[in-house]
Amino acid sequence: MKNLLLASTSTLHGQEYLEYLLPELKKHFSGCSEILFIPYARPGGISHDEYTSLAAKAFSKAGFQIKGIHEYPNAAQAVAQAEGIFTGGGNTFLLVQQFYAHELLTPLKDAILKGTPYLGTSAGTNIAGLTMKTTNDMPIVYPPSFKTLGFVPFNINPHYLDPDPNSTHKGESRETRIKEFHQFNTHPVIGLREGSWLEVKENNTTLKGQKSARIFEAGKAAYEVEPESLLNDLQ
Amino acid sequence: MKNLLLASTSTLHGQEYLEYLLPELKKHFSGCSEILFIPYARPGGISHDEYTSLAAKAFSKAGFQIKGIHEYPNAAQAVAQAEGIFTGGGNTFLLVQQFYAHELLTPLKDAILKGTPYLGTSAGTNIAGLTMKTTNDMPIVYPPSFKTLGFVPFNINPHYLDPDPNSTHKGESRETRIKEFHQFNTHPVIGLREGSWLEVKENNTTLKGQKSARIFEAGKAAYEVEPESLLNDLQ
Numbered sequence: 001m002k003n004l005l006l007a008s009t010s011t012l013h014g015q016e017y018l019e020y021l022l023p024e025l026k027k028h029f030s031g032c033s034e035i036l037f038i039p040y041a042r043p044g045g046i047s048h049d050e051y052t053s054l055a056a057k058a059f060s061k062a063g064f065q066i067k068g069i070h071e072y073p074n075a076a077q078a079v080a081q082a083e084g085i086f087t088g089g090g091n092t093f094l095l096v097q098q099f100y101a102h103e104l105l106t107p108l109k110d111a112i113l114k115g116t117p118y119l120g121t122s123a124g125t126n127i128a129g130l131t132m133k134t135t136n137d138m139p140i141v142y143p144p145s146f147k148t149l150g151f152v153p154f155n156i157n158p159h160y161l162d163p164d165p166n167s168t169h170k171g172e173s174r175e176t177r178i179k180e181f182h183q184f185n186t187h188p189v190i191g192l193r194e195g196s197w198l199e200v201k202e203n204n205t206t207l208k209g210q211k212s213a214r215i216f217e218a219g220k221a222a223y224e225v226e227p228e229s230l231l232n233d234l235q
Numbered sequence: 236m237k238n239l240l241l242a243s244t245s246t247l248h249g250q251e252y253l254e255y256l257l258p259e260l261k262k263h264f265s266g267c268s269e270i271l272f273i274p275y276a277r278p279g280g281i282s283h284d285e286y287t288s289l290a291a292k293a294f295s296k297a298g299f300q301i302k303g304i305h306e307y308p309n310a311a312q313a314v315a316q317a318e319g320i321f322t323g324g325g326n327t328f329l330l331v332q333q334f335y336a337h338e339l340l341t342p343l344k345d346a347i348l349k350g351t352p353y354l355g356t357s358a359g360t361n362i363a364g365l366t367m368k369t370t371n372d373m374p375i376v377y378p379p380s381f382k383t384l385g386f387v388p389f390n391i392n393p394h395y396l397d398p399d400p401n402s403t404h405k406g407e408s409r410e411t412r413i414k415e416f417h418q419f420n421t422h423p424v425i426g427l428r429e430g431s432w433l434e435v436k437e438n439n440t441t442l443k444g445q446k447s448a449r450i451f452e453a454g455k456a457a458y459e460v461e462p463e464s465l466l467n468d469l470q
Binding site for chain 2 (some may be wrong): 012093137
């Protein structure tokens with residue numbers, strides 16, 4: 001019984017951290033008193049404590065307590081016993097390196113399969129895909145593998161950005177990068193715009209939020225799917 | 236006797252491939268008749284032949300012939316015997332994976348140390364730094380290491396982009412990403428804007444082109460250096 005909420009971003013422009021998601025979080029984590037926070041992606045190099053405080057402040061508005069995984073003597077056990085789990089954003093390479101270092105992949109998969117509600121934002125969403133090969137992040141550390149959790153049978157590109165027709169910059173657009181990904185990988189990619197999230201309940205995956213998402217399948221032209229679309233065929 | 240030209244980009248907006256660099260290339264490769272092209276980064280998934288044709292067309296305007304490394308039975312030997320070498324841009328993860336697969340790192344280092352003139356653009360410039368950990372590219376393949384050639388004693392961020400003060404997008408700016416790099420790595424990074432290049436002659440590294448470059452050193456505020464600055468102290 002999977003129960004996941006996979007958000008493109010934690011924060012919308014001009015809003016507080018997690019503000020736009022609070023009504024969803026109340027439902028998603030209903031019945032939980034304390035939620036385990038995984039701060040390993042550490043945005044901007046802040047400490048695990050500082051990052052956990054930020055998450056705690058937001059979650060308190062929805063009536064939940066937060067405890068950081070680094071406060072437990074055994075990270076794997078903390079995951080196994082958690083009522084609910086939230087992995088925050090930051091750098092995906094760092095997050096994945098830490099997941100391998102703490103041997104968290106199997107415990108987290110087990111927790112998800114038994115129904116522990118999970119929230120990911122940005123990097124925490126990226127790792128729910130088959131691999132982290134469609135992250136936007138800089139490879140500041142070398143993880144032992146790019147393989148991630150595979151909670152969904154495709155890859156996710158969070159913070160998806162449309163090409164800017166007025167740009168004079170010659171760096172690749174997001175769409176170009178994902179097309180390059182498909183030269184070497186076959187599984188689909190969902191470009192998830194900021195403000196969008198995926199709701200995964202059992203085997204149903206639904207696009208949520210106000211915006212359409214862009215789907216990239218190997219050998220096909222990219223296309224848009226509208227909010228409330230079921231994405232169960234995407235694999 | 237190092238002799239390198241490390242360009243941020245191959246192409247400026249509204250120009251042909253390598254157009255802005257042609258006067259430099261004439262001087263840089265003077266005395267060479269044929270230049271070895273390394274197309275391994277394969278932008279947009281084009282074939283090695285197609286990419287080599289693109290480079291050949293540009294180089295013919297400067298009076299040079301181009302031959303692709305994939306046309307040789309032994310890539311390492313081709314590097315050792317080359318009169319001049321050009322590594323084109325594309326995806327840095329792919330380029331580095333291919334360099335390891337073809338065991339090209341040592342032959343290329345040897346060629347540079349004996350004075351073979353080298354041109355890199357974008358990914359081909361990135362790999363001249365100590366590691367590829369400051370690439371902007373998507374990790375579409377998993378290389379066996381992020382360690383690169385170390386022709387210069389720092390890292391390079393090609394296609395450097397200043398933060399857009401009007402952006403409402405919550406993805407990290409380039410500056411934020413490089414600051415995150417310095418949470419886990421100590422060596423300097425040079426943010427090389429499009430139209431800029433580094434000229435490395437023996438032990439002298441000079442910023443060339445019309446634009447300033449942005450220097451990031453661990454534990455210091457980022458700062459600008461002007462064209463024609465010597466960067467020998469950057470290590």
